[in-house]
Amino acid sequence: MLYPPEFGQDPLYPQAKDFKIEYKNHVVGSGMVTLKRFKKGDTIAKLAGDVVESIRPHSFRISKKKHLNDKYFIGYFIHSCVPNTAINTKALIATALTDIEPGSYISIDYSATEDYLFRQFKCNCGNKKCRGVIAGKKETKRTGLSLMSYYEGDDDY
Numbered sequence: 001m002l003y004p005p006e007f008g009q010d011p012l013y014p015q016a017k018d019f020k021i022e023y024k025n026h027v028v029g030s031g032m033v034t035l036k037r038f039k040k041g042d043t044i045a046k047l048a049g050d051v052v053e054s055i056r057p058h059s060f061r062i063s064k065k066k067h068l069n070d071k072y073f074i075g076y077f078i079h080s081c082v083p084n085t086a087i088n089t090k091a092l093i094a095t096a097l098t099d100i101e102p103g104s105y106i107s108i109d110y111s112a113t114e115d116y117l118f119r120q121f122k123c124n125c126g127n128k129k130c131r132g133v134i135a136g137k138k139e140t141k142r143t144g145l146s147l148m149s150y151y152e153g154d155d156d157y
């Protein structure tokens, strides 16, 4: 279990045997590496954290005024403009957007869950579709919204 015991013992929570925190580089810092294989569409884990009323470095917005702060698991997800994972902020699950091989960093699009990020940053993800400066959903008119539509109108996740 990667979460502290006070979060409960839900078997869908990320298990320590399935993930490890690995140092990537001095720009990104450490990331969460999966030791397990996931197929596109698989649930990676159920998410938990402290519900807080303001944005934090590792939080994501779950409602108009509430943010979930998860410094144990999601806090280590790295950003990619072409991520392998999406967070469903209503169901509080992380879902694989692509097949994910063991040894891969879990990546999300930091702009997908936030209008404005806690801290803007310059992206070096290296993808052809890299947006350069990552600031939040409202950074530009269109980009960053594409991932949200993954769940919109999709009731049977």
Ligand SMILES: [Zn+2]
Binding pocket: 080, 081, 082, 123, 124, 125, 126, 127, 129, 130, 131, 132
């Ligand atoms: Zn990028």
